[in-house]
Amino acid sequence: MEFKKKKLANGLTLISEVNKSAKSAAVGFFVKTGSRDETGEINGVSHFLEHMLFKGTEKLNAFEVNEAFDRTGAQFNAFTSEENTVFYAAVLAEYLVEVTELWIELMRPALRDEDFNIEKNVIKEEIAMYKDLPSYDVLDRCRKLHFDSHPCGNSVLGSEEGIENLTAERMRDYFAKRYAPNNMVLACTGNFDWEQICSTVASCCSKWQKRTVRRKLGHCEGSKKKSSVEKSNLTCEYICLMSPSVSAQDRMRFSATVLAAIVGDDVGSRFFWELVDKALAEVATMQFGALDGTGAFCSYIRCSSDNVPKVFEIINDIFRSLSASGITEDELKTAKNKILSALVIKNELPIGRLVDLGFNWIYLGEYRTIEDDINAIRAVTADDIHLLIEEFNPGDFTQLSIGPAQPG
Amino acid sequence: MEFKKKKLANGLTLISEVNKSAKSAAVGFFVKTGSRDETGEINGVSHFLEHMLFKGTEKLNAFEVNEAFDRTGAQFNAFTSEENTVFYAAVLAEYLVEVTELWIELMRPALRDEDFNIEKNVIKEEIAMYKDLPSYDVLDRCRKLHFDSHPCGNSVLGSEEGIENLTAERMRDYFAKRYAPNNMVLACTGNFDWEQICSTVASCCSKWQKRTVRRKLGHCEGSKKKSSVEKSNLTCEYICLMSPSVSAQDRMRFSATVLAAIVGDDVGSRFFWELVDKALAEVATMQFGALDGTGAFCSYIRCSSDNVPKVFEIINDIFRSLSASGITEDELKTAKNKILSALVIKNELPIGRLVDLGFNWIYLGEYRTIEDDINAIRAVTADDIHLLIEEFNPGDFTQLSIGPAQPG
Numbered sequence: 001m002e003f004k005k006k007k008l009a010n011g012l013t014l015i016s017e018v019n020k021s022a023k024s025a026a027v028g029f030f031v032k033t034g035s036r037d038e039t040g041e042i043n044g045v046s047h048f049l050e051h052m053l054f055k056g057t058e059k060l061n062a063f064e065v066n067e068a069f070d071r072t073g074a075q076f077n078a079f080t081s082e083e084n085t086v087f088y089a090a091v092l093a094e095y096l097v098e099v100t101e102l103w104i105e106l107m108r109p110a111l112r113d114e115d116f117n118i119e120k121n122v123i124k125e126e127i128a129m130y131k132d133l134p135s136y137d138v139l140d141r142c143r144k145l146h147f148d149s150h151p152c153g154n155s156v157l158g159s160e161e162g163i164e165n166l167t168a169e170r171m172r173d174y175f176a177k178r179y180a181p182n183n184m185v186l187a188c189t190g191n192f193d194w195e196q197i198c199s200t201v202a203s204c205c206s207k208w209q210k211r212t213v214r215r216k217l218g219h220c221e222g223s224k225k226k227s228s229v230e231k232s233n234l235t236c237e238y239i240c241l242m243s244p245s246v247s248a249q250d251r252m253r254f255s256a257t258v259l260a261a262i263v264g265d266d267v268g269s270r271f272f273w274e275l276v277d278k279a280l281a282e283v284a285t286m287q288f289g290a291l292d293g294t295g296a297f298c299s300y301i302r303c304s305s306d307n308v309p310k311v312f313e314i315i316n317d318i319f320r321s322l323s324a325s326g327i328t329e330d331e332l333k334t335a336k337n338k339i340l341s342a343l344v345i346k347n348e349l350p351i352g353r354l355v356d357l358g359f360n361w362i363y364l365g366e367y368r369t370i371e372d373d374i375n376a377i378r379a380v381t382a383d384d385i386h387l388l389i390e391e392f393n394p395g396d397f398t399q400l401s402i403g404p405a406q407p408g
Numbered sequence: 409m410e411f412k413k414k415k416l417a418n419g420l421t422l423i424s425e426v427n428k429s430a431k432s433a434a435v436g437f438f439v440k441t442g443s444r445d446e447t448g449e450i451n452g453v454s455h456f457l458e459h460m461l462f463k464g465t466e467k468l469n470a471f472e473v474n475e476a477f478d479r480t481g482a483q484f485n486a487f488t489s490e491e492n493t494v495f496y497a498a499v500l501a502e503y504l505v506e507v508t509e510l511w512i513e514l515m516r517p518a519l520r521d522e523d524f525n526i527e528k529n530v531i532k533e534e535i536a537m538y539k540d541l542p543s544y545d546v547l548d549r550c551r552k553l554h555f556d557s558h559p560c561g562n563s564v565l566g567s568e569e570g571i572e573n574l575t576a577e578r579m580r581d582y583f584a585k586r587y588a589p590n591n592m593v594l595a596c597t598g599n600f601d602w603e604q605i606c607s608t609v610a611s612c613c614s615k616w617q618k619r620t621v622r623r624k625l626g627h628c629e630g631s632k633k634k635s636s637v638e639k640s641n642l643t644c645e646y647i648c649l650m651s652p653s654v655s656a657q658d659r660m661r662f663s664a665t666v667l668a669a670i671v672g673d674d675v676g677s678r679f680f681w682e683l684v685d686k687a688l689a690e691v692a693t694m695q696f697g698a699l700d701g702t703g704a705f706c707s708y709i710r711c712s713s714d715n716v717p718k719v720f721e722i723i724n725d726i727f728r729s730l731s732a733s734g735i736t737e738d739e740l741k742t743a744k745n746k747i748l749s750a751l752v753i754k755n756e757l758p759i760g761r762l763v764d765l766g767f768n769w770i771y772l773g774e775y776r777t778i779e780d781d782i783n784a785i786r787a788v789t790a791d792d793i794h795l796l797i798e799e800f801n802p803g804d805f806t807q808l809s810i811g812p813a814q815p816g
Contacts, residue, residue, distance in 0.1 A: 022756065023752055062685060072749075073746045118686070119687065121687040233540075233642070272474075279533075338483075
């Protein structure tokens, strides 16, 4: 593994980790923009814009964009979160330059009115579809309730009404402000020729204009509100709990990851033994979500409506005992073991490695080897975890549930 | 890559492909049993049994099973389909023997009454949860409609009522019949020591008793029935179409994969251009499902209710034009390109390779290198595809849709 980086005069940063023994290679544009960077009037524009990048440029129409991807046989996609929009592709090693050139071309989209108007329907259908998914709906509503007026509470998809009222002009304006080269990172991993990628990027991207790009930062303590929603057709209860945590930049982020695994890993965690193994809940997990300047613990529980009171009793017991007695060395060791193994396996494939490489640069402006992250996880102590519990008290949470209408 | 195999006297087959440059290794038990091997009275038992294997053995209780997995840091899971139950784990290379020993132990579960009774609730909650997921529900109902009395139409999860009536005694009986060593394959991939795995397996599994195991085979032409279901809370329409195809053993299975990609790959396919790109459907895909002795093409479409008539008009046009004019050389080339790239990237990671290695042995009793599969896909011609269209006429399908209640 060899790390290389290059920064163009306009601020575009190219980073890469070459692995000559891989058969594939991966490339991704990491754009530091998402729903938290939107105002209410344009909520959903980041995600809509992500779709529009596939609709073509001055040189290519949507059909030609797809043909161009097809020629490389790429597995490609994109996703938008509260704070990032990421475009990526995995290809056989010999196609990396070709697919990188294609992404570079797409990063300067035409954003044509007619494409915008057609795609608007796709977005509205996507919003409708996610409303049919209670597991997504509960997270979306709980994030809003928890972050309240903090921009991280903004919905990624936006509302059908908001999208209906959005204009192509406003999207073009947002694009010009947020897709500046100094607000993006281009990352490559796997088997490829660094010099060739460098010269491609330098010749294609140097004309992109630098701009001043800002983001409102600030920690969020969370509203700690409790709310519930009834939906007549559902058969079980979907519960989301959120509480504040450290940021993506915080040295304690590794401790937060370990704490979440101890409380709510899929298996072997406290939630697992007390709720899932006892058949009180079908799913009960907790994750740490690291954000720019803030963070949150997020738990997700699915159970039958009858079990809701018992489930909350147990969850409260788990958090109380965590605050009172802390964690055991055994729990610490096995949680670390699982996190380390998942980390190494994920990073073994170029497309998996791409995501960690890109996000480390986006959040920290720093190259970290897998070994750096392994060592940071190994170094977490029970005392670190106890400090985190004391500071953030995960038992004091925002709570939202969606379930079937109650009789009467 | 080096292939090795060993067969014990009781019929248990151990296969492996060693890759010394990998950091991880993967192991999986492939048991040739699923919902198609169930009678109506025990429908859902294969999937329920998959859960029960984690509940412990004579030596280990459920808690100790999880502790044992945790010690290896394994990423482990299991899944049940119409015809297979697969248990797998990915670990850092040094843990492969330990996690393999654990799986071997679990393959002879205690199936205790008290565990069975608790887990019954988990299964019923899982059934309830999947009913809340229209994308799953539509596939499950369409499979039943299409396969009709053919056992491949059996629900994998079973019904809440059927599970309620199932006894532990019946499960133990099913287990004894289906988890015979001659009905299982143990596969390993990645970086590990073959001799060590061999001696572990020989010493732990040789006492397992061989049994006569049968499966009802037979091709299924499909019912070609049309049906729809109304659910008041939904916001959009979920459509599933099924038509017959070749089996997992058929030489033409590669052609069927290519045909499905041409018609309904996520992007760049006929469905994509005619339905998704035109914003008439949010998703429209077609896949080839290879089964033991039979097979099916399965399409999945999600769209707004208003668009349903137009969507069906276009789908019928697509299949008509396919029968009348066939495919183009360009379509053939790009579809192959995408399939090849996905194949190579998936197989680059030991856990990805495990699945192909195991299923090739389960269905064909044959070791195939990645190169064998690459060459088979490269060899597909437009004539092969045209023969397939002629023989199976994918436009003549079984159809099931789930959508919001119609006004009036």
